[in-house]
Amino acid sequence: MNTVEPIRDNEVLADIKDYLKATNARNYIMFLIGINTGFRISDILRLRVRDVLGSHISIREKKTRKEKRALITPELKRELDGYIQGKPSNEYLIKSREGENRPITREQAYKIIREIGTVFKLSNLGCHSLRKTFGYIFYNDTTNKDIGMLMAYFNHASPQITLRYIGMSQDTMDKALKRHRA
Numbered sequence: 111m112n113t114v115e116p117i118r119d120n121e122v123l124a125d126i127k128d129y130l131k132a133t134n135a136r137n138y139i140m141f142l143i144g145i146n147t148g149f150r151i152s153d154i155l156r157l158r159v160r161d162v163l164g165s166h167i168s169i170r171e172k173k174t175r176k177e178k179r180a181l182i183t184p185e186l187k188r189e190l191d192g193y194i195q196g197k198p199s200n201e202y203l204i205k206s207r208e209g210e211n212r213p214i215t216r217e218q219a220y221k222i223i224r225e226i227g228t229v230f231k232l233s234n235l236g237c238h239s240l241r242k243t244f245g246y247i248f249y250n251d252t253t254n255k256d257i258g259m260l261m262a263y264f265n266h267a268s269p270q271i272t273l274r275y276i277g278m279s280q281d282t283m284d285k286a287l288k289r290h291r292a
Contacts (some may be wrong), residue, residue: 114236116246116277117145123243126226136214137222139193140204143167144240147180148248148263151220151237155213160199162190174265245276 117123123145130138143154152172161167165187168179182190194203202213214222220237227235241264249260261272273279 113234114238114242115232115234115280116239116242117232117235118246118277118281122230122232126230129229130226135193136204139189140219140222141226141240142186142189143203145243145247146183146186148241148244149178149180150241151216153178154240155202155204155216155219157203158199159194159197159201159203162194162203163199171265176265242276245272246278249276249278 117126126141127138130141140154143149143157144151147154147167149167149169150171150173153169156169156172157167161169162182164182166179166181168177170176171178201211204213204219206212206214206218216237223235223237223239227233245260245264248263249255249257252259257269257272260276261269264272264275266272266275270279
């Protein structure tokens with residue numbers, strides 16, 4: 111079984127956003143929420159319009175039953191405001207085209223993300239790639255690479271788990287192997 115990976119390349123990330131924005135607003139919003147909040151896909155799919163009206167998104171995580179609150183970044187806020195305009199507050203953000211007012215399934219979200227991987231030749235994308243991408247960017251963009259803060263945000267038990275989760279352990283190993291001379 112392949113491990114899903116974060117999207118590490120900022121240019122590829124920008125290209126994916128451009129592609130999704132041009133092709134499917136719902137999928138674009140799902141992607142943006144994932145990479146800007148680090149929420150699990152099961153939590154993203156449960157979001158409704160009313161959940162994104164303020165400056166933060168507050169949820170009770172489906173997996174852990176813990177409360178989580180994430181700031182809505184300026185880019186995400188701008189895109190969300192345009193997307194939800196005219197929609198009722200109880201409507202699911204990532205709404206299925208089938209049925210009255212239901213979110214897409216986790217399986218459908220997986221297919222969407224895998225399709226992105228196919229289009230951009232990224233073989234190891236899956237539902238957790240959005241969360242891992244958030245973590246990878248957060249870790250690399252914080253001035254002191256604060257793994258403790260990210261570990262707490264993800265509810266991980268150790269820094270090593272978080273580093274492995276966001277793909278930093280693999281990056282470190284790859285760099286070491288490139289320098290290795292046998």
